[in-house]
Every structure is written in structure tokens, then in C-alpha cells.
Amino acid sequence: MKKYILKRLLQIIPVLIIITFVVFCLVYVAGDPVALMLPEDSSESDREALRQALGLNDPFIVQYFGFVMDLMQGNFGTSFRYNQEALPLVLERLPATLELAFASMVVATVISIPLGIYSAKKQNTFGDLFITGGSVLGKAMPNFWLGIILILFFAVNITIFPVSGRGSFMHIILPAITLGTGIAAEMTRLIRSNMLEILNQDYIRTAKSKGVSNSVLVYKHAFRNSLIPVVTIMGLQISHLVSGALITESVFAWPGIGQLLVQAVNGRDMAVVQAAVFVIAILVIVVNLITDLIYRLLDPRIHYS
Amino acid sequence: MSEKLLEIKGLSTHFFTENGVVPSVNNVSFDVNKGEIVCVVGESGCGKSVTSLSILQLINKPGRIVNGEILFKGTDLTKLSEREIRKIRGNKISMIFQEPLTSLNPVFTIGNQISETIRLHQNVNKNQAKMKTLEVLKKVGMPNPEKQYYSFPHLLSGGMRQRVMIAMALSCNPELLIADEPTTALDVTIQVQVLRLLRDLSEELQTSIVLITHDLGVVAEMADRVVVMYGGEIVEQNNVFDLFSDPKHPYTKGLLNSTPKIHQLDDSLESIEGNVPTPANMPHGCKFNTRCPFVMNKCREEQPPLIDADNGSEVRCWLHLEKEAVSS
Numbered sequence: 001m002k003k004y005i006l007k008r009l010l011q012i013i014p015v016l017i018i019i020t021f022v023v024f025c026l027v028y029v030a031g032d033p034v035a036l037m038l039p040e041d042s043s044e045s046d047r048e049a050l051r052q053a054l055g056l057n058d059p060f061i062v063q064y065f066g067f068v069m070d071l072m073q074g075n076f077g078t079s080f081r082y083n084q085e086a087l088p089l090v091l092e093r094l095p096a097t098l099e100l101a102f103a104s105m106v107v108a109t110v111i112s113i114p115l116g117i118y119s120a121k122k123q124n125t126f127g128d129l130f131i132t133g134g135s136v137l138g139k140a141m142p143n144f145w146l147g148i149i150l151i152l153f154f155a156v157n158i159t160i161f162p163v164s165g166r167g168s169f170m171h172i173i174l175p176a177i178t179l180g181t182g183i184a185a186e187m188t189r190l191i192r193s194n195m196l197e198i199l200n201q202d203y204i205r206t207a208k209s210k211g212v213s214n215s216v217l218v219y220k221h222a223f224r225n226s227l228i229p230v231v232t233i234m235g236l237q238i239s240h241l242v243s244g245a246l247i248t249e250s251v252f253a254w255p256g257i258g259q260l261l262v263q264a265v266n267g268r269d270m271a272v273v274q275a276a277v278f279v280i281a282i283l284v285i286v287v288n289l290i291t292d293l294i295y296r297l298l299d300p301r302i303h304y305s
Numbered sequence: 306m307s308e309k310l311l312e313i314k315g316l317s318t319h320f321f322t323e324n325g326v327v328p329s330v331n332n333v334s335f336d337v338n339k340g341e342i343v344c345v346v347g348e349s350g351c352g353k354s355v356t357s358l359s360i361l362q363l364i365n366k367p368g369r370i371v372n373g374e375i376l377f378k379g380t381d382l383t384k385l386s387e388r389e390i391r392k393i394r395g396n397k398i399s400m401i402f403q404e405p406l407t408s409l410n411p412v413f414t415i416g417n418q419i420s421e422t423i424r425l426h427q428n429v430n431k432n433q434a435k436m437k438t439l440e441v442l443k444k445v446g447m448p449n450p451e452k453q454y455y456s457f458p459h460l461l462s463g464g465m466r467q468r469v470m471i472a473m474a475l476s477c478n479p480e481l482l483i484a485d486e487p488t489t490a491l492d493v494t495i496q497v498q499v500l501r502l503l504r505d506l507s508e509e510l511q512t513s514i515v516l517i518t519h520d521l522g523v524v525a526e527m528a529d530r531v532v533v534m535y536g537g538e539i540v541e542q543n544n545v546f547d548l549f550s551d552p553k554h555p556y557t558k559g560l561l562n563s564t565p566k567i568h569q570l571d572d573s574l575e576s577i578e579g580n581v582p583t584p585a586n587m588p589h590g591c592k593f594n595t596r597c598p599f600v601m602n603k604c605r606e607e608q609p610p611l612i613d614a615d616n617g618s619e620v621r622c623w624l625h626l627e628k629e630a631v632s633s
Contacts (some may be wrong), residue, residue: 200365202407209361209402210395210422210473214387224412300457301411 001296008289012282019281024067026277027270028060036268037080076278077271081264086271090257090279096166097256100179100249101241103172105234107180108187115184116191117218123196131188138185147178147251164253175252179245183237190233194226201225227298235291239284310513311337311360311481316373318352318359327584329355329368331537334611337481342507342514344524344545346560347534348581353517356534357483360515361398362390377481396426399474403486405466409458415469416454419476426477437476445472445502464495471502478510485517500526521564525549533557536582536592539611543618553620555597591623599624
């Protein structure tokens with residue numbers, strides 16, 4: 001087990017190298033930052049001098065290695081916009097993003113597990129059709145639209161929740177629902193189809209022949225077996241939440257990495273873009289590793305070597 | 306020894322599929338006495354498994370018991386509520402299935418799965434259940450039960466898994482054990498061990514066994530009485546000695562002839578011509594008439610009844626009824 005974790009941690013290194021390359025390419029093709037850094041009436045010779053000073057005239061490879069060397073020292077450069085080091089700026093936003101991701105997963109889990117199980121137990125009844133139909137709707141609604149509608153109804157028309165920002169517990173509810181709905185829809189369908197398959201397994205019949213009650217049958221014998229694919233999807237969705245909460249964070253002015261990233265892209269604040277992408281990549285890797293370790297706890301047949 | 310433990314009377318179980326009704330089991334009646342081992346024999350699809358699942362009301366939708374009574378010590382199991390039948394499952398009547406790997410839940414330890422049965426039916430705490438589990442594991446010949454208690458099913462061999470299934474089934478000292486092809490998925494050497502274990506435990510605990518099988522070797526080894534099924538019906542019923550020495554139904558004869566005999570190795574192996582008809586195109590009249598070497602016109606017109614032959618045996622064949630008519 002320890003050996004496996006160590007192996008997985010070592011695998012992060014090549015992944016990180018590739019990420020640095022991609023991140024650097026992104027910035028390289030994004031264009032000349034000098035135009036934004038100097039006033040509009042600056043002369044061409046001033047610009048050229050700045051380019052020279054920043055090393056922007058060096059060959060691609062030289063620039064890339066310079067970038068990697070800086071990264072190794074934890075130096076992502078300085079944000080023009082905030083006039084601060086980029087990495088601390090991003091890390092400062094990390095708790096807000098993680099908080100929202102966690103809250104969304106809670107919303108998704110609380111909705112999807114009971115609905116998915118109910119749907120499987122009552123296959124092809126009205127309730128099942130209603131839930132599966134509803135999950136199509138939930139998956140089809142775009143986040144930005146749902147976010148705006150929720151704000152309109154529950155923060156403007158009826159002022160239960162604050163419109164935007166982060167602070168109290170009330171602030172997180174609308175964005176968490178916005179993000180959680182789509183995930184809940186996907187997980188509901190997954191749990192349903194999984195449970196249906198598992199309820200037909202031989203070991204369910206064995207348990208039934210032992211005199212186990214229906215609820216123990218479903219919640220102990222079947223549900224535990226259906227969790228493995230569910231955890232896979234949850235892991236994927238968390239990665240998605242960390243990186244893809246851009247729109248929701250913008251709609252709710254949630255001060256997370258997503259919002260920072262959108263602002264940085266708009267302002268061509270490339271040091272921040274690089275740092276944010278880098279941090280998100282590491283989060284995704286860590287979440288994947290945790291997911292793989294959870295499999296081991298859920299299914300004794302899985303062995304790591 | 307002739308106390309009746311289980312009486313199945315006119316059991317019919319049908320499956321209501323989208324393509325019409327499939328009558329898997331039709332008007333099946335047989336008894337199981339206390340301490341007796343009854344073998345139900347037949348080819349795949351003859352309804353023997355459905356019969357065994359019907360006893361404990363384990364038929365899933367779209368299947369349903371449409372007719373008949375299943376009396377267990379006088380109580381009709383088909384009339385019981387879900388809650389009442391649960392008290393009988395695993396406690397008074399328990400089951401062993403064919404494939405021990407898929408029949409055990411992969412994510413729970415075997416100790417957990419056996420003690421679950423004990424805790425369901427007996428008023429014991431966790432520790433006592435564990436002691437009883439270890440006891441029953443020892444009884445089925447599981448080596449090192451204290452260690453294996455914490456094993457997951459995938460770590461055990463096929464034979465050991467089936468021992469776990471047997472331990473689970475016997476953990477509450479049931480009066481009746483239904484074993485649905487318990488040795489089919491096992492190696493031949495392991496088969497013998499498992500069968501001997503079942504027979505010894507049945508003698509020791511006075512448990513009756515309904516053994517579902519297609520293997521006549523198993524029947525010869527285990528059975529007191531044999532029920533032969535074909536096309537969802539009983540075609541012959543007799544004690545094991547008479548059935549092997551004097552089979553009455555042409556199907557039983559065919560089954561016995563198609564078993565290899567060690568002293569007749571020069572002959573090529575006989576077989577029953579044709580295939581089992583699917584429930585959708587069961588022939589009119591006797592269901593065996595498409596494959597029967599002694600088929601008569603009457604067989605194609607009318608279904609023969611199950612008639613009492615000598616020594617308490619039963620057979621469903623016009624050939625036999627004709628004979629009786631001639632002799633009387």
C-alpha cells in the first residue's frame with residue numbers, strides 16, 4: 001500500500017512537466033504582454049527595450065527553461081493587476097473554491113443517493129419515470145442559467161439568500177445548488193442503473209434466501225456494491241468542480257480560483273493564469289489519487305501493487 | 306421416518322414475459338419426509354430450479370406462483386406474508402446455490418455473511434454469533450476458521466466457498482435444505498467432498514435435503530428418492546434403487562442410457578435424440594413425444610396423467626397406462 005502511494009506520487013512528476021509545458025505554450029501563443037504593460041503612447045524603442053529586459057526575444061526553448069527554473073523556486077511571476085506574487089494570490093482563493101466544491105458534492109450526494117435507490121427499487125413506476133425525467137432536465141440546465149434563475153427567485157423576488165459573495169452559511173447555498181444539480185442528475189442515473197444490475201446478482205438472491213429484509217438487502221448488500229462506479233464519477237466531478245466552477249463563481253461573485261482565473265484571462269494577467277492552471281492541475285491529481293485509494297476500502301478484490 | 310416435512314401440491318409457476326406466458330413449472334407435486342434426501346433430476350430448462358426457488362417464494366418478477374400449495378409442516382408457504390416467510394428463510398428452510406463465487410457478496414467477509422444469518426434468526430449478540438459462526442465453519446471442515454472468518458470470498462477456493470455456503474445454510478439448523486446444483490461449478494474431486502459433507506451433515510442434524518441436479522452420479526450417491534422432471538412436469542417419481550434398476554418412463558430410460566458405464570466402454574455413448582422443446586413450442590399431448598422412441602398416436606393427442614405404479618412410484622406415460630389396462 002505504502003509502495004503504491006509512493007509510486008503514484010512519483011508519477012506526478014512527469015505529469016507536472018507536461019503541465020508546465022502546456023501552461024507555458026498557452027501564454028506563449030497568447031501574444032505580446034508588453035503592449036498591455038506600457039502606456040499606449042510609448043515608443044517602439046521603449047517596448048523593444050522592455051521585451052529585451054523581460055527575455056521575450058529569447059528562443060522558445062530558452063524561455064521555457066527559464067520559466068521552469070522559476071517554477072522550481074516557487075516563482076510564478078508577479079501579477080500586473082494586483083502587483084503581487086501570483087502563487088500566493090491563487091492559494092489565497094483556494095479555500096473558497098474547495099468550500100464550494102465540497103458543498104456542491106454534499107448537495108449532489110444528498111439528492112442522488114436516495115433518489116437513485118428509490119428509482120431502482122420502483123423501476124418503471126411513475127416515481128421512477130419522474131426521477132429519470134427530472135434527471136435529464138437537471139443535466140440539461142446550464143449552470144449560468146440555473147444560477148441566474150435561482151438568484152432571481154430566491155435572492156431578488158423572495159429575499160431569503162444573499163445575491164452574491166462569500167461569508168455566511170447562507171451565501172454558499174445558491175451556488176452549491178447551482179453546481180450540485182447537474183452532478184446530482186448524473187449520479188442519480190448512475191446509481192439507478194447500477195442498483196438495477198446489482199439487485200439481479202446471485203448474492204442478492206442468497207441474502208434474500210437467508211431471510212434478510214428488503215431494506216437491509218438494498219442498503220447493505222446492494223448499495224455497498226454499487227458505490228465503486230459512483231466514487232469514480234464523484235472523483236471526476238470534484239476535479240471538474242475545482243476547475244470548472246468558473247461560470248458559477250463568476251455568476252455569484254464567489255471569490256474562488258475560477259473567478260480569479262476568468263478575471264486574469266480577461267486582463268491577460270498571465271502569471272496568475274499560469275499559477276491557477278498549475279494549482280488546479282495538482283488538485284485534480286490529488287483527487288484522482290484519493291479516489292483510487294477509496295476503491296481499496298470499498299472493494300476488497302482490488303489490490304494495488 | 307415417514308413424517309412428512311414438505312408437501313408440494315400442484316405447484317405451477319409461470320413467467321409473464323412480454324412475449325407471452327412461459328409455464329416453467331406445471332402441476333408439480335412431491336413430498337419430502339423428515340431426514341430424507343430427495344433428488345430432482347432433469348435437463349436444463351425443465352423447471353427444477355424454478356421449483357426449488359418457488360418453495361421459499363424467491364421467484365422474481367415477472368414470475369409468479371399461479372397455483373398450488375407448498376405445505377411445510379402443515380403451513381402453506383404460498384399464503385405467508387413477506388415478514389412471515391422471512392422468518393422461515395435461512396432458519397427453518399435454507400438454500401445453497403450453484404455458483405458459490407457469485408452467490409457470496411464480494412464486499413463482506415465470510416464471517417460477516419454467516420453471522421448475519423445467525424443474528425437474524427437467533428437472539429444472540431455479536432460475540433455469540435461469532436462463536437456460533439466459528440463452530441459451524443469447523444463443522445463444514447473449514448481449516449483455520451478463526452483466520453478465515455475475516456477472509457473475503459474471492460480469496461477462497463471454489464470448494465471452500467461452497468463450504469461457506471453450506472455453513473451459512475446450516476447455521477440455524479434448518480429442517481430442510483434446498484441445494485440447487487451445489488456441485489456443478491466444482492472440480493470432480495471437490496464434488497465428492499462436498500456431497501459427502503452434505504450427506505453426513507444431513508444424517509447428523511436430521512436435515513432433509515431437496516437436491517436439484519442434472520447429474521445421475523450425484524443422484525446415485527445421495528438420493529433416497531428421485532423426482533424426474535421434463536418440460537416443467539414430473540414424469541417419474543420413485544425410490545432411488547427401483548428407479549435405477551427399473552426405469553419406467555422412456556425419458557428416464559434415456560437419461561440412464563446416456564450415462565457412461567465403466568464396464569461397457571466398447572459401445573458408443575447413447576443419447577436422447579433432439580433437444581428439450583422451449584416452453585413456447587411445447588408439443589401437444591405428452592411433452593416428450595418429439596423425442597420418445599416408443600411414441601404412439603395417442604401420445605400426440607392427449608397428455609398422459611401421472612399415474613401410480615407399483616411400490617409408491619409414479620409415472621406419466623401412456624405406455625404404462627396401456628400395460629396396466631391390459632394386465633387388469
